Amino acid sequence: MPDLSFELPVSQPFRFQRCLEYMTRSPLECLYEVDGDKVIRLIRAEGAAESALLEISCPDDRALRVRFLQGAPQSDAELSRIQSYIRDWFDLERDLAPWQRLAEAGPVLGPLARSMYGLRLIGIPDLFEALCWAIAGQQVNLAFAYKLKRRLTEAYGEAADREGRTYRRFPDPAALAGADPGELQALQLTKTKAAAIREVAALMQRGELSRAALLALGDFDAAERELVRVRGIGPWTAHYVRMRCLRDPRAFPIGDAGLHNAVKAQLGLDRKPTPQELQSLFAGWAGWEAYATFYLWHSLYELKTAALGKDNR
DNA sequence: TACCAGGTAACGT
DNA sequence: ACGTTACATGGT
Structure with missing residues (x-):
């Protein structure tokens, strides 16, 4: 495969190593791997047929260097969505x-x-992942929240192998919308959390809830009102999502x-x-x-x- | 055992 | 619109 890569510029203040430090706070993280001065993550651009395995580094704190280790964008639109995802993940647009x-x-x-x-405020660009992470993290310590996320990911998410390592993607709404409640509870989610995750999954699968639609409201308070209508999503979860997914600086x-x-x-x-x-x-x-x-x-x-x-x- | 953890819903006033 | 309470479950 040709060495496919691109760069994303970022203005100061920016220190990639500081971001990586934050990202290695838990050894239980399962959605990316930090290896010294780079991150590897499996990503699927919205609408893309296949996932791509990306390696991100930043030799000079002036631009992120992103390399495709597996998979390649099939169109300019797909490439552009991957770029947006990464800008979002690292909050590159913010002054x-x-x-x-x-x-x-x-x-x-x-x-x-x-x-x-x-x-930078490390984000969770995928709304479903952000909501599930927040729901899993309600009223439990972080270590346990990471365990729940890992179990969900291993049970319902896509995996890709490379050089003896496995990289995983958080499940799509479709995978969890139809999940058996008992099966979710067996992962040690409470009934309430299992129900909330299934509800969010169903809403998103039906297209009744999406990040694009929330952002299109043009008002984070309006987005919060939408989110809080879902049983199991309260003010904390809504603000968490405003902060890490919708990128509301005032969350x-x-x-x-x-x-x-x-x-x-x-x-x-x-x-x-x-x-x-x-x-x-x-x-x-x-x-x-x-x-x-x-x-x-x-x-x-x-x-x-x-x-x-x-x-x- | 008690209390806490990156809360929420239901129910009082 | 507020204040309180019940709830659920692993970790320490």
Whole structure:
């Protein structure tokens, strides 16, 4: 196969390694492989007949280099959709300079914004994957959420092998719309989560719910109202999807337990912050709530790895 | 055993 | 429109 590749430019601030650090936060991740300075992922462009295995690297922090390891786009439209997917995944279109200035200026996020310089809000461009990930993650710790995602993916997703490794794609709605509820519960999803995932799958399969349609509403609050109509999707899940899939910079899952823990740690509180405290804290980052949340989430992970490093010494 | 985890629905007032 | 409560399930 000819060496098919393309580049996607990105403006500063951008540090590919920082993004990879975020992406390796869980050894249980099953939808991509981070190998040193590159990521490998199986992707299917919307409407494409076959999936493509892509390798993404970034030698100079100025442009992502994307190489097709398997499969090739069958048309310009297909190539363009793959490019959009990757721009979306790494939030390449965003001008991060205003965020960097804003965050660095304050006492709470200043140190974080400097140590995480160039970290982009890693997205989940596929709406079905984003919703299922959020639903799986409701009220459970992250490790267990990853296990649920892995079981769903291994049971219902497509796989491709290369050089002795297996790469998987999150299941399509069609695969889960008809899934047996008992079978989903056997994966340790609760009844509520199983039902919510089946409902989302059915809606998407019937074309009654799509990322394009949500974005076409032109208003993230309207998109949220659509999402919340589905039983099993509440405000947290809706904001999570606004943040990581719809790319709403103002998404703000204010009830999130991890966010509470992160704010508690950053402010040195002996208790979790109240909603009022969160509101007034985030008022300082108006317009960038999603990035503030993302950086705070990641600060928790850095705290944990720092603690582990100390134990291992 | 109790409590928590990147919540939600149902039901009170 | 709000505040409370029941619920579900693995991890620590």
